[in-house]
Amino acid sequence: MKRACIIAFLSVLASAAAAQNVKVKLRAALYDRDLNVKPVPHLVVKLVPAAPGAQPMTVQTTLDGVAEVDVPAGKYKIVTEKPVELFDKSYRWEFDADFVKPVNTLELSNDNAQTAPLAAGREARVDELAYQYKRVKDAVVTVWTEHGAYDAFVVDPAGLVLTMQRPLERATWLAVQIDDRRRLPAVIAASDKEHDIAVLRINPSASGEIISSQLSSDPGALIEGERVFTVENPDWQKNKKLITGVISKADAEEIVSDVKSSYGSPLFNSSGNVVGVGQTFENKSRIRPIAVAAGALAEAKQKLAVTAPPSAQLLPTMPVDKFPFEGLHAPGRGHWEKDVYSLQAGDFYVEYFTPVALYEAANENYEQRLKEYNKHSQGRGSPPAEPEHKYDPVFVVAAVPKTKMPFWENMAAGQGNRGPIIRRYKTAVEKLRLLCGDKELTPIWPARLVAGMGFSRGAVLVDESSMARYVYPHDVVSPQCGKVTLQIFSEKDPEHPLERVLDQSVVTRIWQDFEPYRKIHSQRAGAAPSR
Numbered sequence: 001m002k003r004a005c006i007i008a009f010l011s012v013l014a015s016a017a018a019a020q021n022v023k024v025k026l027r028a029a030l031y032d033r034d035l036n037v038k039p040v041p042h043l044v045v046k047l048v049p050a051a052p053g054a055q056p057m058t059v060q061t062t063l064d065g066v067a068e069v070d071v072p073a074g075k076y077k078i079v080t081e082k083p084v085e086l087f088d089k090s091y092r093w094e095f096d097a098d099f100v101k102p103v104n105t106l107e108l109s110n111d112n113a114q115t116a117p118l119a120a121g122r123e124a125r126v127d128e129l130a131y132q133y134k135r136v137k138d139a140v141v142t143v144w145t146e147h148g149a150y151d152a153f154v155v156d157p158a159g160l161v162l163t164m165q166r167p168l169e170r171a172t173w174l175a176v177q178i179d180d181r182r183r184l185p186a187v188i189a190a191s192d193k194e195h196d197i198a199v200l201r202i203n204p205s206a207s208g209e210i211i212s213s214q215l216s217s218d219p220g221a222l223i224e225g226e227r228v229f230t231v232e233n234p235d236w237q238k239n240k241k242l243i244t245g246v247i248s249k250a251d252a253e254e255i256v257s258d259v260k261s262s263y264g265s266p267l268f269n270s271s272g273n274v275v276g277v278g279q280t281f282e283n284k285s286r287i288r289p290i291a292v293a294a295g296a297l298a299e300a301k302q303k304l305a306v307t308a309p310p311s312a313q314l315l316p317t318m319p320v321d322k323f324p325f326e327g328l329h330a331p332g333r334g335h336w337e338k339d340v341y342s343l344q345a346g347d348f349y350v351e352y353f354t355p356v357a358l359y360e361a362a363n364e365n366y367e368q369r370l371k372e373y374n375k376h377s378q379g380r381g382s383p384p385a386e387p388e389h390k391y392d393p394v395f396v397v398a399a400v401p402k403t404k405m406p407f408w409e410n411m412a413a414g415q416g417n418r419g420p421i422i423r424r425y426k427t428a429v430e431k432l433r434l435l436c437g438d439k440e441l442t443p444i445w446p447a448r449l450v451a452g453m454g455f456s457r458g459a460v461l462v463d464e465s466s467m468a469r470y471v472y473p474h475d476v477v478s479p480q481c482g483k484v485t486l487q488i489f490s491e492k493d494p495e496h497p498l499e500r501v502l503d504q505s506v507v508t509r510i511w512q513d514f515e516p517y518r519k520i521h522s523q524r525a526g527a528a529p530s531r
Contacts, residue, residue, distance in 0.1 A: 020072070020073055021070045021071060021072055021073070022070070022071060022072075022073045022099050022100065022101060022102055022103070022104060023068065023069075023070055023102065023103045023104065024047070024068065024069050024070075024071055024099055024104045024105075024106055025066070025067075025068050025103065025104070025105050025106065026045060026059060026061065026066065026067045026068070026069070026106040026108070027065060027066050027105070027106070027107055027108070028040035028043045028045070028061050028065045028066075028108040028109075029065050029107075029108075029109055030084075030086055030091065030109060030110055030113075031109070031110055038086065038128055038131065039061075039063070039064050039065030039066075040061060040065045040084055040086075040108070041061055041062065041063045041064070041065055042060060042061060042063075043060065043061045043065070043080060043084065043108070044058060044059075044060050044080065044081065044082065045058070045059050045060070045061070045067070045078065045079070045080055045093070045108070046058050046078075046079045046080070046081060047059070047069070047071060047076045047077075047078060048076060048077040048078075048079060049071075049072070049074055049075070049076055050074060050075035050076065050077070050096075051072075051074055051075075054072070054074075057069060057071060071099060073099055073100050074098075074099065074100070075096065075097075075098055075099075076096070076097050076098075076099060077094070077095070077096055077097075078093060078094065078095055078096070078097050078106065078108075079093070079094050080092055080093045080094070080108075083116075085270070085271055086128050086131070089115045089116065089117060090115065090116045090117070091110070091113040091114070091115055092113065092114045092115075092116075093108050093112065093113050093114065094114065095112055128270070129227055129229045129242065129244050129268075129270060130242060132229070132268060132270065132271065132272035133229060133231065133242040133268075133272075135272055136211070136213055136231075136268060136272045137231050137240050137242075138178075138179070138210075138211040139153050139154045139210075139211045139212055139213040139266075140152075140153050140213075140231040140233050140240065140265065140266065141153060141154060141161060141176055141177060141178050141233075142176070142177040142233060143161065143163050143168075143174065143175075143176055143177075143186070143200065143264065144173075144174070144175040144176070144177060144183070144445060145167065145168060145170075145171035145173060145174055146171065146172065146173045146445075146446050146447055146448040147167070147170060147171065147447075147448060147449070148167065150163055150164060150167050150263055150264045151163065151233050151262045151263060151264040151265035151278070152176065152200070152264050152265075153213050153265070153266040153274065154178075154210055154211060154212045154213060155199070155212060155213060155215060155274075155297065156212055156301065156304075157204075157209075157210060157211075157212040158204075158304055159201050159202040159203055159204050159210070159309065160189065160199055160200070160201060160297070160300050160301070160304075161176050161186065161199070161200040161201070161202060162197065162198070162199055162200075162264075162266075162277065162293055162296075162297070163198055163200065163264040164196050164197070164198060164263055164264045164277075164279055164280075165191045165192060165193055165196050165197055165198035166196050166280070167263070167264075168188065168191070168198050173446055174186040174187065174188070174200065175315055176200060176202045177317065178204075178207070178210055180317060180320050181314075181317060182207050182208070182314060182317070183314065183315040183316070183317045184202040184203065184204065184207060184310070184311075184312070184313075184314065184315065185202070185203075185310045185311050185313070185315060186200040186201065186202050186310060187200065187201050187310045188200055188201075189201040189299075189300035189303050189304075189307075190296040190297070190299035190300040190303065191296060192292075192293070192295055192296040195288070195292040195293065195295075195296070196279050196280075196288075197277070197292060197293045197296045198296070199293075199296045199297055199299075199300035201300065201303075201304075201309060201310060202309075202310060203309035203310050203311060203312040204312070205309075205312045206312040206313070206314075207312065207314060213266060213268075213273075213274045214272070214273045214274065215273065215274045215290050215293075216269060216271075216273035216274065216275050216290070217275075217289065217290050217291035217294060222247065222250035222251075222255065222269075222275055222289065223247065223250070223269070224247050224248065224249060224250055225246060225247065225248075226246065226247050226269060226270055227244060227245070227246055227270050228244070228245055228246065228247055228257055228259055228267055228268060228269055228270065228275070229242055229243060229244045229245070229259065229267075229268050230243050230259050230260075230261045230262070230265050230266065230267050230268065230278070231243070231265065231266070231268075232262070233262065233265060243259055243260070244259065245257045245258040245259035246258060250289070251289075252289060252291070253288070253289070254286055254287065254288060254289070255267060255275065255276045255287040255288070255289055256287075257287060259287075260285065261276070261277075261278030261285070261287050262278055263278050263279065263280055263285070264277065264278060264279075265277070265278045266278075266290075267287050274290050275289065275290055276288060276289055276290055277290055277292075277293065315442060315444075316442060316443070316444045316472075316473050317444060318392065318394070318444055318445075318471070319392060319393050319394065319474075321393070322390050322391060322392065322393070323355035323391045323392070323393040323516070323517055324516050324517065324520055325389060326516070327355075327356075327515075327516025327517065327520075328355060328356055328359040328389060328391070330356050330360075330512075330513070333360065335360060335364060336357065336360035336361045336363070336364045337360075338361075340357075340505075340506060340509055341353070341354075341357045341506075343500065344402075345399075345486075345488060345498055345500045346488070346490075346498045347401055347402050347426040347427050347490065347492075347498075348399045348400065348401055348402060348429070348488055348490075348498070349399070349400045349402060350397070350398070350399050350486065350488075350500070351397075351398045351400075352395070352396070352397055352398075352506070352510065353395070353396035353397075353398065354395060354396075354510055354513040354514065355391035355392070355393060355513065355514075355517075356513040357513065358391050359387075359389055359391065362387040362389065363387065366384060366386060366387055369384040370383060370384055393474045393514065393517045394444065394471050394472060394473065394474055395471075395472045395473070395474055395476060395477055395510065395514070396469060396470065396471050396472070397432060397434060397468075397469075397470045397472070397486065398467065398468065398469045398470075399429050399432060399467060399468045399488050400429075400451055400467040401425045401426055401427050401428055401429060401451060401465050401466075401467065401490075402425070402426050403423040403424060403425055403426065403459075403461065404423065404424055404425075404426050405421055405422065405423055405459075406422060406424055420459055420460045421459040421460070422459070422460060423459045423460065423461050424461070424463050425451065425461070425463060425464075425465035427465070427490045427491050427492045428451075428465040428466040428490065428491035429448065429465075429466050429467055429468040429488065429489070429490065429491075430448075430466075430489040430490060430491055430494045431446065431448070431468065431489045432446070432468045432470050432486065432487065432488055432489070433486075433487040433489075433497065434470065434472065434476070434477075434484070434485070434486055434487075435483075435484065435485040435486075435487070436476060436477065436478070436481035436484060437481050437482050437483060441472060441476045441477075443470045443471055443472050444471045444472060444473060445470070445471040446468070446470050447468065447469040447470065447471065448466055448467075448468055449466065449467055449468075449469055450464055450465075450466060450467075451464065451465040451466060451467040452464050466491075468488075474514045474517055474518070475514065475518065477502075477507055477510045477511065478507070478511050479504070479507055479508055479511055481507065483501055484501070484502040484507050485499055485500070485501050485502070486499070486500045486501075486502065487499050488500075
């Protein structure tokens, strides 16, 4: 009798415990290859009671991947109906749990998840763009022409690179910069003017591995409301940045998002696949679905096997560091010696730039502006700002065409008109060549820029021309060359260049200007300073 009472009493306690609510603290988080923990936000978890007739309950995690809920004590089946995509895998949870303590902890992690490789279905999304950015950012590269630099991205590890077609129409020099140290010659493998798509080809055979992006051109890759991102890619690959946003509209013609993609840059979805490309249309930026590039890509891939690749030789790149400030003060020199760094050659003005020369010119200009300000400072606002003196350790050669005063135009303008004198450019620069002895030196950037219209000193320039600004590595001009020759090819006579041999004193001065930079690099390499 006593035993029966005890059993009955325990049954009552068990029934009471079953009816009592307990707290469940749920945390959903996954860890990556480096054991960095990533919360899983907005994950819908269903708690299905084992008791017959009991209703299941549903909770959703916060941005921190946590949730709390009160449930009747007992046994439950934990189920997530939709998979989570992360780290190239799909994660789903389904297991049993007992909740009998006043406070219970439920962990959803890699350890108790059912995993599978990512499939075509695209349902739940994890806000994990930072991980995908880290995985794909090196596929975003820079295309250089003599007119400027544009974003692009690698679409095939064999060396195919996709960008816009329009900026390449006038280009005669093409290069693709992969990172700070690797820049390769490029050729156009295929182009589609209608869709503004160009596919370039490089030869990565001698430059090491390159990262290629994956393309998603199917309709399921464009999901309205999905988080997307692009890669902000500076010209010289120094500091790539993640820019995120959301797709608000997507169709076969355009993707509308608050992400501002640069021209030629890719738009990635939350799985790290390229779904769009940044372009310009009627002077406005837009994002086109990557499907518009299908034709040009197919043509380029067909040519891979039947055409020779471009050269695999690496081109020089822009240094990542700056010229040392303490090296800008050339001993024994108190001002900018303009005559040493400039000359006139036929129809052109020529200037040479070194960090030391730029420093001295900037100081002289600043002192002159400060002097003018001090003369008439009342009511003129703040004084001129002092130069920052941050210079790239490169040697630059610039050639600008001279102007002329057309006789008949100025004669007509002068009939009863006291307007400004009309000037026009005499010619245009086609290209430059700089030779060390008989060897042509390879520039970092053979820039050919617009010499535009303007107004100065009572004259107005009424046309445009082109000027050259060639950027070279710091050590190309040296006394060891024997003879340094500059050749200027003009629009008037592109076959016969105008030649000027640099005076030996100028060559020596240029070499001496870079001595502080050479010394630093020699010390870093553990070698004796160059002399």
